[in-house]
Amino acid sequence: MLLDVANIARMNQRAWSRNGCRVSAFFLLPVLGAAALSYSSQSPSQTSPAAAAAQSALPQALPTTPAPATLQGLPLPPAVPRAGLNIVVLDPAHGGTDLGARGTGGIRESEIVLDFATQVRRVLEAQGFQVVQTRQGNEDPSFDDRSAIANAQSGAVFVTLHIASTGLPGTARVYVNSDLPVTTNAGGLIPWERAQTPFQALSRKLGDLVQGLLAQRFKGSPNTAQTAAVRQLRTTAAPAIAVEISSVVVESRADLDRMAPGVADAIATGVATFRPSYVVPTTGGTP
Amino acid sequence: MTTRWIKWVVGLLCVAVIVGVFYLPILRRRLRAAAKLQQQTAEQARRELTQAVPINPGEPRVKAKLFWASGNGDGALVDSTVELPLSDDSVLRSKQVLNTLLAGPVDAELRTLPPDAVLLAFYLLPNGTAIADFSEALATATPSGIQSEQLAVDSLTRTLEANVPRVQRLKILIHGQEVETLAGHLDLTGTFLVNTKGLLVAPSVAAPVVAPTAPPSAEKPAAPAIEKAAPAAVPTAKPGSPKGA
Numbered sequence: 001m002l003l004d005v006a007n008i009a010r011m012n013q014r015a016w017s018r019n020g021c022r023v024s025a026f027f028l029l030p031v032l033g034a035a036a037l038s039y040s041s042q043s044p045s046q047t048s049p050a051a052a053a054a055q056s057a058l059p060q061a062l063p064t065t066p067a068p069a070t071l072q073g074l075p076l077p078p079a080v081p082r083a084g085l086n087i088v089v090l091d092p093a094h095g096g097t098d099l100g101a102r103g104t105g106g107i108r109e110s111e112i113v114l115d116f117a118t119q120v121r122r123v124l125e126a127q128g129f130q131v132v133q134t135r136q137g138n139e140d141p142s143f144d145d146r147s148a149i150a151n152a153q154s155g156a157v158f159v160t161l162h163i164a165s166t167g168l169p170g171t172a173r174v175y176v177n178s179d180l181p182v183t184t185n186a187g188g189l190i191p192w193e194r195a196q197t198p199f200q201a202l203s204r205k206l207g208d209l210v211q212g213l214l215a216q217r218f219k220g221s222p223n224t225a226q227t228a229a230v231r232q233l234r235t236t237a238a239p240a241i242a243v244e245i246s247s248v249v250v251e252s253r254a255d256l257d258r259m260a261p262g263v264a265d266a267i268a269t270g271v272a273t274f275r276p277s278y279v280v281p282t283t284g285g286t287p
Numbered sequence: 288m289t290t291r292w293i294k295w296v297v298g299l300l301c302v303a304v305i306v307g308v309f310y311l312p313i314l315r316r317r318l319r320a321a322a323k324l325q326q327q328t329a330e331q332a333r334r335e336l337t338q339a340v341p342i343n344p345g346e347p348r349v350k351a352k353l354f355w356a357s358g359n360g361d362g363a364l365v366d367s368t369v370e371l372p373l374s375d376d377s378v379l380r381s382k383q384v385l386n387t388l389l390a391g392p393v394d395a396e397l398r399t400l401p402p403d404a405v406l407l408a409f410y411l412l413p414n415g416t417a418i419a420d421f422s423e424a425l426a427t428a429t430p431s432g433i434q435s436e437q438l439a440v441d442s443l444t445r446t447l448e449a450n451v452p453r454v455q456r457l458k459i460l461i462h463g464q465e466v467e468t469l470a471g472h473l474d475l476t477g478t479f480l481v482n483t484k485g486l487l488v489a490p491s492v493a494a495p496v497v498a499p500t501a502p503p504s505a506e507k508p509a510a511p512a513i514e515k516a517a518p519a520a521v522p523t524a525k526p527g528s529p530k531g532a
Binding site: 098220 | 430431432434435440467472473475476479488
């Protein structure tokens with residue numbers, strides 16, 4: 001994988017010179033780490049395009065306001081053309097020792113969401129999307145590690161998959177993060193812990209689209225996405241939604257497995273419908 | 288002479304080993320029992336110190352609104368009106384309504400919070416930020432999931448909003464500590480909006496605040512927005528709280 005180290009170094013130096021190590025520490029380093037992580041987690045068939053996307057994303061994703069023409073004599077990095085939406089980061093929640101919700105019949109959320117992710121991936125790839133998963137097996141990356149994978153991509157949306165402990169069996173809900181005020185620091189960088197804020201409107205749009213499709217397939221599901229303070233979404237710098245299926249309390253796992261094709265189709269169709277409206281926000285939380 | 292002494296010493300050592308073989312397991316059992324007893328006593332003492340604030344029958348009875356699950360499995364809350372002699376003091380009043388909420392409705396199926404969860408401490412800062420410290424059962428026994436965790440937090444924020452006007456935000460601690468999530472999903476690192484009217488009047492610069500996109504309704508509550516608290520405003524440790532926190 002090739003990274004535009006010169007650009008990153010310039011960005012890093014600018015951040016250091018303006019705001020000290022704090023600013024660069026909370027965003028630049030995790031992004032660099034994420035780029036490496038995403039490279040290692042992708043299948044061979046995806047490596048080259050994803051790496052290229054990540055490469056173009058790094059300088060572009062950091063500033064949220066137009067930067068001054070020069071700073072301390074350093075020329076600005078050349079403008080990077082923005083690509084449209086072409087990557088979907090799928091996050092099967094939990095994993096490893098974190099089993100997630102557990103049903104009485106031995107159903108484990110961490111296992112089922114991995115199977116769901118496989119099916120969603122298949123449908124998305126059939127529609128021409130490139131899919132990056134935050135975990136391929138029974139690992140348990142941290143919230144920040146998962147977000148970092150998404151934040152290293154350019155032109156990506158993030159979908160985290162969950163199975164609930166509660167709710168009407170056979171229904172599915174989409175959540176977007178609770179509204180937060182958009183904040184940037186003096187350098188125009190978004191704090192890592194609020195990376196989702198500029199994408200809230202886009203997340204809402206994607207969430208409503210997917211939720212509408214899920215409501216058509218699963219009776220009793222809400223018609224629009226709901227808001228919740230979902231930890232995973234807060235640090236994700238991309239349109240991001242959480243899809244939660246009800247529930248682990250079903251009598252047999254087959255009841256959940258039967259939902260997988262419908263969920264996969266709703267997510268893929270929703271993302272495809274969302275594609276034309278995908279624009280990387282450059283200022284203040286509006287797409 | 289020397290041989291006799293050696294025999295005595297060896298004999299004594301053998302006796303000591305035999306006694307040790309029998310006595311050590313007994314001693315270990317006793318130590319375990321004592322440790323367990325001490326742990327129970329500490330837990331009991333903590334509960335006694337933080338037991339529910341007694342409701343003074345002399346206080347005027349007011350209609351308190353408590354929010355429990357609708358029972359439809361859709362993650363919605365409905366309000367129940369309960370007549371309680373509530374204190375005028377905001378902290379005492381908050382403890383009273385939260386303890387009543389924790390005690391649960393008549394129908395246990397409508398609970399939003401685990402039956403074992405205990406409110407250990409409650410503080411109210413001058414800026415309207417309330418800090419509610421719950422026992423570990425809140426984190427370990429709340430069903431894992433976005434819907435169930437949101438329902439638990441919604442019931443707390445909306446009950447406070449309906450009964451204690453001074454509370455504007457809620458910070459939830461577990462056993463005196465800030466935790467990342469309630470039960471794996473819902474973010475507890477920030478504060479939840481409680482009273483949006485008060486927030487719109489005096490937004491904090493350090494921790495700017497926006498109102499939720501839709502006002503909460505009894506039938507379909509909007510999730511309270513979570514905000515990152517200003518570090519100075521939300522102590523994760525406070526003198527006098529359990530565990531010395």
